[in-house]
């Protein structure tokens with residue numbers, strides 16, 4: 001279900017609650033409509049007539065297992081105290097204002113030589129039939145994304161792909177880079193290398209030079225195609241990943257938002273239009289501290305002479321060599337496990353952990369380990385632990401709430 005659809009459903013039930021507040025809580029609940037509904041019903045009056053109508057329309061029924069206490073789900077600091085909207089929106093266009101507002105990104109228009117950008121777009125259009133919509137689960141409901149995705153690899157016999165259960169739930173059928181994708185890979189790698197000179201490398205990041213030999217490509221066919229709020233999964237790319245994204249085709253708004261509130265204020269939603277041939281590098285910490293999305297567009301969008309309303313985004317990324325073949329399997333059910341980072345409660349914010357993929361894929365399993373990155377440089381090392389004291393964590397420099405919390409503890 002698209003974020004827009006979820007919001008419409010929630011607006012129908014909680015007519016007194018502002019749209020921005022609904023969005024805020026929906027994001028805090030990782031997009032779960034049922035959790036959002038459950039939380040809100042404890043604070044705000046439910047419009048029961050509308051609720052009955054909405055339930056009939058959408059087939060939604062509140063399940064008691066999602067009625068957990070507010071504090072379990074989100075940091076109580078992030079709960080709105082007023083019904084009216086407090087969330088701001090900002091639309092940023094220039095490199096200067098974007099990088100000043102979000103220090104975790106580099107923005108570069110007209111990154112590729114014009115003919116390379118056009119041939120990349122043509123190459124992707126020739127491959128568009130192999131793109132497919134992702135399916136995923138939200139609160140027990142199977143959902144189909146309304147954008148299409150394909151994962152590409154630079155090497156034709158990539159052994160790593162058979163271990164990649166993260167995106168596909170099974171063996172992943174990867175595509176191969178075309179000529180233009182290879183040329184762009186070289187240019188992107190040079191750019192990331194140059195940018196890395198002015199950024200400190202964290203111990204959790206690979207010691208080797210950054211490579212962009214895996215591409216997750218998204219295709220937005222129409223202006224209504226969107227990508228829900230999310231951050232990229234860390235399981236293969238590891239903690240503090242660098243991801244370089246190239247947009248070609250129609251211009252769409254890339255939205256980003258910090259995941260935890262500052263001084264109890266909901267964070268602004270920052271919209272960045274990404275025209276044809278724009279590079280956006282998401283540096284270390286971006287996936288940890290922000291969520292991003294591509295909003296459906298209600299107004300006209302700027303199309304491209306070659307692709308019309310179609311837009312592709314190519315996200316070049318590197319699998320972390322220290323995590324290949326090392327991810328733990330669930331001791332309870334044998335499923336693969338996903339690497340994640342805690343952020344909702346300030347006490348735990350920054351701690352990395354492994355959670356059973358079964359729970360993500362709609363099976364009830366609470367399989368859990370803390371993540372331990374102490375030996376990431378040693379091949380096939382153990383990257384998990386049952387001891388919380390041995391857990392690896394990363395705290396953002398600008399996380400003042402966490403800094404204040406740590407002060408009170410010392």
Ligand SMILES: [Zn+2]
Nearest residue numbers: 330356365367
């Ligand atoms: Zn499990």
